[in-house]
Amino acid sequence: MTRKFKLERAHARIASKATMFKVLKYLDRRRVETPLLLIDRDKIREKVSLVGSGIRNSRVYYAMKANPDRGVLKLMDSLGMGFEIASEGELNPLRALKVAPDRIISSNPVKSVKFLKAAAKYGLRSFAFDSMEEVEKLARFVPGSNVYIRVAVANEGSEWPLSRKFGVELDIALKLIDYAREKGLNPAGITFHVGSQCLNMYNWDTALYKAKALWEMAEREGVKMSLLNIGGGYPINYTKGVVGVEAIERNIDRIIRDNFPSDIEVMIEPGRSLVGDAGVFVSSVIGKARRGHENWVQIDVGVFNGLMESIGGIKYTYLVENGGGKKKGFTVAGPSCDSFDVMGAEVQMPEPEVGGLMLILSAGAYTTCYASEFNGFPIPKTKII
Numbered sequence: 001m002t003r004k005f006k007l008e009r010a011h012a013r014i015a016s017k018a019t020m021f022k023v024l025k026y027l028d029r030r031r032v033e034t035p036l037l038l039i040d041r042d043k044i045r046e047k048v049s050l051v052g053s054g055i056r057n058s059r060v061y062y063a064m065k066a067n068p069d070r071g072v073l074k075l076m077d078s079l080g081m082g083f084e085i086a087s088e089g090e091l092n093p094l095r096a097l098k099v100a101p102d103r104i105i106s107s108n109p110v111k112s113v114k115f116l117k118a119a120a121k122y123g124l125r126s127f128a129f130d131s132m133e134e135v136e137k138l139a140r141f142v143p144g145s146n147v148y149i150r151v152a153v154a155n156e157g158s159e160w161p162l163s164r165k166f167g168v169e170l171d172i173a174l175k176l177i178d179y180a181r182e183k184g185l186n187p188a189g190i191t192f193h194v195g196s197q198c199l200n201m202y203n204w205d206t207a208l209y210k211a212k213a214l215w216e217m218a219e220r221e222g223v224k225m226s227l228l229n230i231g232g233g234y235p236i237n238y239t240k241g242v243v244g245v246e247a248i249e250r251n252i253d254r255i256i257r258d259n260f261p262s263d264i265e266v267m268i269e270p271g272r273s274l275v276g277d278a279g280v281f282v283s284s285v286i287g288k289a290r291r292g293h294e295n296w297v298q299i300d301v302g303v304f305n306g307l308m309e310s311i312g313g314i315k316y317t318y319l320v321e322n323g324g325g326k327k328k329g330f331t332v333a334g335p336s337c338d339s340f341d342v343m344g345a346e347v348q349m350p351e352p353e354v355g356g357l358m359l360i361l362s363a364g365a366y367t368t369c370y371a372s373e374f375n376g377f378p379i380p381k382t383k384i385i
């Protein structure tokens, strides 16, 4: 069976030609059961070698919440990646892979006691914090460990902001650094997160200058830090081209060189940018309808089983099988009976056929890990190709 998809120049800007070629070849050779997430291992390899290469003294820790698929973790491990984790559920598969504890950090500012005990037992030594309560837990369960304070930074222009939940202002941060030291922890440095899918380069500038101010405040109190953890946030292409990793890192590297000690240790925690554009969802069109003035198309992957981020504003690129004709606007919805299960309105695409396939590009991050079996629709399987 030959599957026909019309690739436009715009599509090649979202998923690379090499990735699309592999996906189409995979679909040509077999009958696939949908929904299915295909992950291009070569794309992940390419991103792993790119991310971090522009920032001196940096080490990359994959934020595994973006895609904790066992195959993905194995690949990351074989490529020598570090890992950023938040829970026992994320520690367990790394333990099974025998990832050395010095390659694992936890930057979730609030960690459960159960997780801290497991982390201590396995030998983790690097943790984020942003409260007195967390300092007390860390001092008790992982005494003497290296801790870094999460500061609040601007998340404007990030499509998935994270700043409302975590991070403190500098005066509080300074008090917490002192408190950590008093409790026998090593206040090693500072962390922030500019927001996920950050399209505003300026967020890194303001975050780094804020970190520099705190660094100097701490130094005046006699605390000499050594670590800057710049979190994640590097964006990928969903429907339009975004600023590349090279340009972002060139800017970050320059600011770090100009404002921090030359022997500073830098941690980077990318999630989305390492796996996002390596993934392509293969879904089936299960129905169409004309309701009011809208053309609706329903597919077997939706908000509840993989495309959750579409309700937060992420817009995906959809590729229609046999779609050569004129485009029109469709409301694209998932399979469930819930009215939240709508991914987008006025999505321009050629007329899809019921029973045909629909590909969704850049679907490797924050998709299957969010999925549930709500309403009886399956969580998509993952296949690494």
Ligand SMILES: *Cc1c(COP(=O)(O)O)cnc(C)c1O
Pocket: 063, 065, 066, 084, 107, 108, 193, 195, 196, 197, 231, 232, 233, 234, 269, 270, 271, 272, 273
């Ligand atoms: C989610 C998260 C990341 C990864 O963010 P991306 O935007 O996917 O790169 C990194 N660090 C922390 C602490 C996070 O919570």
